[in-house]
Amino acid sequence: xxxxxxxxxxxxxxxxxxxxxxxxxxxxxxxxxxxxxxxxxxxxxxxxxxxxxxxxxxxxxxxxxxxxxxxxxxxxxxxxxxxxxxxxxxxxxxxxx
Amino acid sequence: xxxxxxxxxxxxxxxxxxxxxxxxxxxxxxxxxxxxxxxxxxxxxxxxxxxxxxxxxxxxxxxxxxxxxxxxxxxxxxxxxxxxxxxxxxxxxxxxxxxxxxxxxxxxxxxxxxxxxxxxxxxxxxxxxxxxxxxxxxxxxxxxxxxxxxxxxxxxxxxxxxxxxxxxxxxxxxxxxxxxxxxxxxxxxxxxxxxxxxxxxxxxxxxxxxxxxx
Numbered sequence: 356x357x358x359x360x361x362x363x364x365x366x367x368x369x370x371x372x373x374x375x376x377x378x379x380x381x382x383x384x385x386x387x388x389x390x391x392x393x394x395x396x397x398x399x400x401x402x403x404x405x406x407x408x409x410x411x412x413x414x415x416x417x418x419x420x421x422x423x424x425x426x427x428x429x430x431x432x433x434x435x436x437x438x439x440x441x442x443x444x445x446x447x448x449x450x451x452x
Numbered sequence: 453x454x455x456x457x458x459x460x461x462x463x464x465x466x467x468x469x470x471x472x473x474x475x476x477x478x479x480x481x482x483x484x485x486x487x488x489x490x491x492x493x494x495x496x497x498x499x500x501x502x503x504x505x506x507x508x509x510x511x512x513x514x515x516x517x518x519x520x521x522x523x524x525x526x527x528x529x530x531x532x533x534x535x536x537x538x539x540x541x542x543x544x545x546x547x548x549x550x551x552x553x554x555x556x557x558x559x560x561x562x563x564x565x566x567x568x569x570x571x572x573x574x575x576x577x578x579x580x581x582x583x584x585x586x587x588x589x590x591x592x593x594x595x596x597x598x599x600x601x602x603x604x605x606x607x608x609x610x611x612x613x614x615x616x617x618x619x620x621x622x623x624x625x626x627x628x629x630x631x632x633x634x635x636x637x638x639x640x641x642x643x644x645x646x647x648x649x650x651x652x653x654x655x656x657x658x659x660x661x662x663x664x665x666x
Binding site for chain 2 (some may be wrong): 382383385397398418420422428439440
């Protein structure tokens, strides 16, 4: 699976922290379940969810810079002409409908 | 959650804001325990740690300013900086071998970048040195994503409505270096003179480069 620049993607609305196991998640809360678009494929990096707990078998995952309109992230705030990017691993992204 | 905090204290409130600026005592103890274990087990020496701290403290935003000034005067260097900031920094004698990937973001009249690390305090330390305390504060990290124009205004930075503000969250393996716009009235200036206009905050994106004083 790979996403071309401009593809609309939705961040998985998943909360592993809430499942009672120790995890290290680098997907900010405020982008989960939100839709943005691929700015660029940054490269492939070891999955921090494995690396953070010392696992040597961390899979390499594609890392994308994803752009969001800030108004979509924080409805009701005055976010005219404001965007926000987050660098997100492929396993957190799904093609938006 | 109740607004009344007088009835009882939550010592372990999972919803409490994270990221107080002062290190918590338990983390200081953890750091000391891990450090002493690494030394006892021969993984590192106290000298290694001291040298690393000394190296970190020797890095200052002046290195970033030299890189920005070179990019302002040398379009070929700027192209290399935008394509691969670590390699361009190495060209300028900045050792980035232990650094994560560095990406340069060019500010233009159309788009102004401001960098934040909402999850912790990721920062291009190899080029700018140790981040300022406010960069690590929960207030900066939370507010920059929620009200960036207001935060910029508090830094004394007002941008035209027509300029897109792009908040860049360093959530993963990239460290971002903002290349501010070259101020007007600096035509023909030397790199050294230009570098003096490039403050640390302009390379985080909370400020612009200084304007020349006549």
